[in-house]
Structures are given as structure tokens and as C-alpha cells.
Amino acid sequence: MQDAPALPEKRLVFEQICGSTPLLLNVPHAGTQVPDSLRAALTPGALDLSDTDWHMDRIARDLLPEGASLMVANVTRYAVDLNRPSDDKPLYAGATTGLMSTITFDGVPLYRPGAEPDAAEQAERIAAWWTPYHAALAAEIARIKAAHGYCVMLDMHSIRSQVPRLFEGRLPDLNLGTNSGAACAPGLSDAAFAALQASEYSAVRDGRFKGGYITRHYGQPEQNVHALQIEIAQECYMQEETPWSYIPERADRLKETLARLIAVMADFHPETEQS
Incomplete structure (x- = not known):
């Protein structure tokens, strides 16, 4: 029996900036580090990491307001998906991918035949990457609440505009999620969505x-x-295909809109919502 791999250093799992305001930006899917054991198990095509939220860490850093907190995952979502529950309970009724998906968004196998993670390896991955990340995220939220009485978090993601297995046609440019209103105050949701609607981009x-x-x-x-x-x-x-290049002129326009969204979030205060 092989010895269990040593847990990775904190810096491998994520990078973090602890700020001095109630605002937290979180980027869980921009990681491109592929652990050696995973690299050996993946197909050559999977190593293109096509389902990565490419460059979202760069955008988050560029937009981070002074005093805001930041968390950025470094490990690829193919190792473990930090935006799924550790029990892998499905979040969506339609096609999706799970905590340790064995297929890409397009339904193509990620692993070489017979190399899919077994139960023991899945448990090791959760312990090595999922648990430390969420422990740190929960601790940062608690720290911010202790300092300010509340926390406002923006979870930042991106995806190819057309993925037929996941959705029909072209995805709107900007897709705001509030868990159908359950994840934030109504006033914050409305103000954030208004900031997106006022832009040149389609929004939902x-x-x-x-x-x-x-x-x-x-x-x-x-x-x-x-x-x-x-x-x-x-x-x-x-560019929505390999080598997944960042296009500065497009990104600069997008960042103007995202900066307005983040400003709305930074200006939010629960006491204003209740008044």
C-alpha cells in the first residue's frame, strides 16, 4: 500500500489577502496547478484545462478595492471542485459536473481508462484541497463579521459562452446569481443587477x-x-479556445462594468437595507 500523499502547502491550495473592509472577492475556479498524481491520470486532452475560469484571478486582483479581502484557488478544479459540497449533492437539476468530475463540461472523459479516482483518493483530495480552502474561507468571513458586523462576498466565475451540454445557445454576458434571492439582501441584489443592466453587456x-x-x-x-x-x-x-489568451482591450471594457458592480457591493450596508 502506498503512503498517503502529504498535504500540500497552504500556498499551493490558495492565496489570500486579508483586508480591512467588509468586502471579499473569491475566485475558486481559476487554478491551473495540476498535482503530479492527477497529471498522470488525466488524458492529454484534459490537460488543456478547458473548464478553467481563465484569468479571473487576474481580473479580481486588478479590481480589488483598497482594503478588500481576496481568496484565489491555485489548484485546478479537476482535482476537486471547490464550488460543490463535499458530499457531492447535485446543485442543478440539469446537466452539470460534480465534486470530482470524470468528464469535461462537454461530456468528454477526463481520465485515462481505469484511472478515475476511487473512494480513498476522493477522500484524500477533499482533505488536501477542499477542506483547507473552505476552512480558510469560513474563517475569513468570520473575521470580517467580527470586525464590521457583516460581510459582503462576490464569488467570481467565467465560462465559455457556448457549452451545448450545459445550456442552449449563447450564454448572456453577465450572469448574476443570488440563489433566487436567498443569498443576499434584496436591496443589494437589485442594486448589483441594476449596475450590470446599465452596461453594454447582456445581463440576467x-x-x-x-x-x-x-x-x-x-x-x-x-x-x-x-x-x-x-x-x-x-x-x-x-479567446475561448486554447491557448485561452487574455484580450486586454476586451478585458478593460469588462472591468469598467465589474468595477461598478464591486463599488455597489462595497457601498452596501445592512443598516441602510433595514431603514
Whole structure:
């Protein structure tokens, strides 16, 4: 029997900035680090990491307001999906991928035949990557609440604008998720959506992407944690095929709109909502 792999260093799992304001930006799917054991198990095509939220960490860093907190995952979602519950309970009724998916968004196998993770390996991955990330995220939210009385979090994602297995046609440019209104105060949801609607981009609220595990689990407005998810069509800022290049002129326009969204979130205060 092989010895269980040592847990990775914190810096491998995620990077973190602990700020001084109630705002937290979280980027769980931009990681491109592939652990050696996973690399050996994946198909050559899977190593293209096509389902990555490419460059969202860069965009989040560029937009991070002074004093805001940031969490960015470094490990690929193919190791473990940080936006799924650890028990892998499905979040969507339609086609999706799970905690440790064995297929891409397009339904193509990720693993070489016979190399799919067994129960023991799945447990090791949860312990190595999922648990440390969520422990740190929960601790950061608790720290912010202790300092300010509330926390406002934006969970930042992107996806190819056309993925027929997951949704029909072209995805709207900006997809705001509030778990159908359960993850944040109504006033925050309305103000955030208005900021998106005022832009040059198509926008929808609680459409195909209502918010994943992070938004649904941590977004508890009755506990003074207000969470929003933004899912961005990648065509808005990058090349939607390998080598997944960042397109600065597109990204700069997009960041103007995202900056307005983040400003709305930074200006939110629960006491204003209640008045």
C-alpha cells in the first residue's frame, strides 16, 4: 500500500489577502496547478484545462478595492471542485459536473481508462484541497463579521459562452446569481443587477447560474453574510479556445462594468437595507 500523499502547502491550495473592509472577492475556479498524481491520470486532452475560469484571478486582483479581502484557488478544479459540497449533492437539476468530475463540461472523459479516482483518493483530495480552502474561507468571513458586523462576498466565475451540454445557445454576458434571492439582501441584489443592466453587456439574474455551493452555503443574510455570484461569458475578455489568451482591450471594457458592480457591493450596508 502506498503512503498517503502529504498535504500540500497552504500556498499551493490558495492565496489570500486579508483586508480591512467588509468586502471579499473569491475566485475558486481559476487554478491551473495540476498535482503530479492527477497529471498522470488525466488524458492529454484534459490537460488543456478547458473548464478553467481563465484569468479571473487576474481580473479580481486588478479590481480589488483598497482594503478588500481576496481568496484565489491555485489548484485546478479537476482535482476537486471547490464550488460543490463535499458530499457531492447535485446543485442543478440539469446537466452539470460534480465534486470530482470524470468528464469535461462537454461530456468528454477526463481520465485515462481505469484511472478515475476511487473512494480513498476522493477522500484524500477533499482533505488536501477542499477542506483547507473552505476552512480558510469560513474563517475569513468570520473575521470580517467580527470586525464590521457583516460581510459582503462576490464569488467570481467565467465560462465559455457556448457549452451545448450545459445550456442552449449563447450564454448572456453577465450572469448574476443570488440563489433566487436567498443569498443576499434584496436591496443589494437589485442594486448589483441594476449596475450590470446599465452596461453594454447582456445581463440576467438567477438564470442558468443561480449560484453554486459557495454562494448558497455562505450567503446567509440573516447571519449578516451577503453573497453574490457572477458568471461571465469568456468571450467578453478572452479567446475561448486554447491557448485561452487574455484580450486586454476586451478585458478593460469588462472591468469598467465589474468595477461598478464591486463599488455597489462595497457601498452596501445592512443598516441602510433595514431603514
